[in-house]
Each structure stands twice: as C-alpha cells, then as structure tokens.
Amino acid sequence: MGKMSKEIAGPGVEGTVQMLKKAYGAELSAFHYFWFVSQNIEGLGVLHQGFFEDRAKEELGHAKKVAFRLMQLETQPTDEPSQWEQDSGLGKLQPSRYLTLRSALEKALEFERAVIKHYNDLANNVKDKDHATYHLALELLDAELEDEQNIEDILAKLEIQ
Numbered sequence: 001m002g003k004m005s006k007e008i009a010g011p012g013v014e015g016t017v018q019m020l021k022k023a024y025g026a027e028l029s030a031f032h033y034f035w036f037v038s039q040n041i042e043g044l045g046v047l048h049q050g051f052f053e054d055r056a057k058e059e060l061g062h063a064k065k066v067a068f069r070l071m072q073l074e075t076q077p078t079d080e081p082s083q084w085e086q087d088s089g090l091g092k093l094q095p096s097r098y099l100t101l102r103s104a105l106e107k108a109l110e111f112e113r114a115v116i117k118h119y120n121d122l123a124n125n126v127k128d129k130d131h132a133t134y135h136l137a138l139e140l141l142d143a144e145l146e147d148e149q150n151i152e153d154i155l156a157k158l159e160i161q
C-alpha cells in the first residue's frame, strides 16, 4: 500500500484506478484468449502456436504490472475472474470461435487496438500529474503497439485466405 503514491496521484486518482481496473481485466482476458488459442489452434495455425503462447505470457506480465500499480494506489485487484470480462470493456472474447490462424489474428487485432486506445487515454489522463501511472501506460502502450505491428505483419504474409 502506498500512501505517498496515492497522494501524488492526486484528486483524479479514482478515475485512474477505474482505468487501471479496466486494463487489468483486458490484460487477463487477452491472456486467456491467447493461451486458449495457443493450445487449440487448428490447421496452419499450429505453426504459430509459439507466437500465441508468447503473447499469452506477455499479457500475463502486463497484468502483473497493472496489478502492482493498483496495489500502490491502495486498491486490491479483483479476485473474481468473471469480473475481468466485465471490467475490460472487450466483451466475451470466445477464443474457441477463432481457431484458424487468420480468424485468431484478426480477433486479436480487434482487441489489441481497443487496448492501445485505452493506454493512450490513460496516458493522456495522468500526464503531468501521476508520473508512475504515466510511465506504466507508455510502457504498455509501446508493447501493445508492437503486438499490433507483429500481428499485422503475419496477416499481410498469409497467402491462404
């Protein structure tokens, strides 16, 4: 728990906490999506199993960082997995519906872009006020932008529709 951390974060801290909860839900939802896809992908997608598994591990790492910031702001991340979907704003990701390589990547691109927008909004909201959250938002924004680029690159190279 960080008293100073919360004090520094200032009067807008409740809004920041809500945005971090949304990010936490989104990261864990994305983690589960990539994990499920990595274990169940079909056809040519099997060749990219490692890519999806790496993405799953990466999203879990992001969730850990978001959770750490929430704790610093004296907020316990939810202990209820069903809350992730509700908080994330991404809806049900339903990975079992996206088990071909193209569909799995296209669906991922859809939620990665929503997450990119969210981190950009978070960065704008805390800029010049809460430097710790700002730094985290930029770091995660950067990581998600890289994911978007990598997914777009694989999609662009796919010869089979």
Ligand SMILES: [Fe+2]
Binding pocket: 027, 030, 058, 059, 062, 144
């Ligand atoms: Fe992430």
